[in-house]
Amino acid sequence: MCHNAAFGEAQDSLELGSRNAVNVVYGPNFQTIRELQDSTGCKLDIARGSTTLKLSGSNEAVSDAMARVRALLNANRGFDMTIDNSKVGAVYGKGGATLRSIQDRTGVQIDVERGPTHATVSVMGTPEASERARHMLQRAIDGEVELGPGEVAEDIELGSATAAVIGRGGSNVVDLEKRHGVKVNVRSELQVARIVGRPEKVAAATKDIEAIVKPILDAEKAQKKADEAVQSGESAWQVTPED
Template identity: 25%
Template sequence: MRPEKIEILQLPKSVIGRVIGKAGATIKDIRERTGARIDARDQTEDPVQVLLSGTLEACEHAKALILEVADGALIAGDSREVGREAAAAAAAAAAAAVSARAASAASDATSPAVEEHLELPRHATGKVIGTKGQQIAEIRQKSGAQVDVDKSPTGCRVRFVGTQSQVDVAKAMINAIMTPPTDSGSGEYLEIPRSAVGRIIGAGGTRIQELQERSGAKIDIDRQPDRCLVRFGGFPDNVQLAKTLVTEVLEGRDRTQLAEAAATMEIPPSATGRLIGPGGRQINEIQERSGAKIDLDKGRDPCIVRMTGSADAVALAQVMIREALVLCSFSLGCKN
């Protein structure tokens, strides 16, 4: 299996409509032509961060097509989609780039670019990238280095390019992220059950985004082989509020504030083993990815699967469960 590359493009908010296209037609076409996964759902900030993932070839192809569409939008000057805002954003970006090059020209002359790599376990990928690419974008911005993440079945390789000082800063930031806390129950960390990760993140990251906006703190999920930690950052008052909100989610006390949905499915007893997976891995993954809470009642025939959470989370959980059952039906047999 080829290693997976993850890259983030920053585009002016005013060109995103052209990149996505009417009813998502343009971005869908780029996905189909390149095979890359493209996520441009978070458009709350300007510039918008577009997350690309897939093989190196797929990401490079998708990047070229997206930039071609974005450049076309800027050149066209269509006031309905681009207008003065896009031109101003492009000019500001260009000016910033020129200013940055001018400011660092003297040091670059004596400090040639270097390339270094850092090998990390596969589970570190999410921590380095962060929610919707926020963590890696912050590392790039603060260090000045180009930072790319290549994912493979066996691990995660981080590539740094820049001056030696830039690379050192970027590596130090990643090492700080990877350093496990000595006390997970106090300070800026909170240990949580692996099955609760999905509830905190929510469908498409909506829950964790809301918790960050309400608290003013930065919240990241640190998945480790033996435990999961919630990492908080910000001013003490904001961190304390964020921990309170996360605790409310874990205890279910947030349900009066967030709309809840529920659904049930019937499955044959022979399919429960496939749904649960070895050591609960399959059902935990569905909970993490969907954001829904899933309970399985094996005391009836057929067995009852209960899903609770936001409407989007429950809908996604239903799709994932059906996919697991389809795989089960095509396997040599489902064993409980």
């Protein structure tokens, strides 16, 4: 903490570390930060785009506010979850509906940061709220989504074409969702894609996915037949004809 003698006030700062932590300090509609300022007499400020909290006021006010902010953050630690980029769409949901629903129903703050191949989902909230959010996120990732009015779900077996459907860093999934206005969740371990949305949009997205899958599976079948033919020919050649 430093003291500005010219203005007779103390100043301090705290690096919050993430946008989620910033949102926890702000609170819904900036209610939390206002209450902190009103109850401590300390001025709290976070510059746009920054994760550093600046505090100014009397020594007592700054110390009190700092202690309360630290306690608030300690009570809202949450967790980080690493997911494949192809699952980001499942976390957001159509138009961000799934993400908003989880935040509204649990009271947690959720931030998603994409990397080259994987994304980090950061959750901040009370232990109880964070645990509820964890289960809801996992259900969304696993494709256990609630259908909206008039929506349908279609499952497509992808087989060896799974990686091609996902695309580099989930790019194909993102493109399909944007182009058709559907939600596409690919379960790589099961080699299955689930498409959720209005029937006509699901049908259009299914057609596009099948256009990716069919040539790959057809080529795989053709190769398998060729291999079987070669093996069969080798076996026949190896048999010595009787005199």
